[in-house]
Amino acid sequence: MQPSKLLKPELYSAGSGDGDGATARLKGGRCRCGYVFFPMQTYGCERCGSHGDPLTPYELSTNGTLLAEATVHLHADKNRPAPFTIVKVALDDGPVIRTLLADDSARVAPGQRVTGRLVPTTQSESGETVLDHRFSAAS
Template sequence: MPELLKSDLYASEGTTSAPDYPSLKGGKCAHCGYVFFPLQPYGCEVCGRAGDSLKPLALSGCGTLIASTKVHIHKPRAPAERSDIKPREAPFMIGSIKLDDGPTIRTLLVDADERALKPGQRVVGKLVPVGEGAQVILDLRFTPAS
């Protein structure tokens, strides 16, 4: 069975509204209704409530591209947290995505032609292999919706 690189941030199972795409582990403030990502215990960014007011909420892996850019120069993190993960090499694409469930995230984009990416374009989550060893390790990326 594949391992998720950041299982505290996303799950391979989708949501009711987007069952075919990975979900993100976000939260919702029970007091004011603010939806956020990632799930955190520190307090609502809007009303300040903490503790039991912050409820886990699975966010759909679908959204709208707000902006994107291509990274040409990238200094790898040192030392690598895990030796079995391929280092990210430039060039690569990143994007700001407004999730259908509310929050805006910044994430890596894959399978995307930089010239074809346009603000307002639909994007979806995709789990991609990032490991170098025998164990399959998957990480979440976003790609243009087909």
């Protein structure tokens, strides 16, 4: 049975499909000036300074272009298994985000198209398997 609980439901939701490889939607925001950001917040627009009501939830696609990647071989937190790969992605909807690569053994390079998906992962504290948002090379 595949896990259904999301690791960070405040940042993303499940799209179509279920289980390993399920699509995800990022919970971003949009200002009335047109600026799109992630994650959703109401503190203030980085472009025009508006805050509160002009900032509304906006569902973001998880398709984008890889800008950079770095593999962590040794983490300061001994409970965090390494290696893992951190990626910086320019989403098609505008924001640039940093997150993890779904498959650390996959070869990726700046300029490559990537897509986000939900993958099962085990929480180190509880041992529970949950779905987390990760990027992988677009097919």
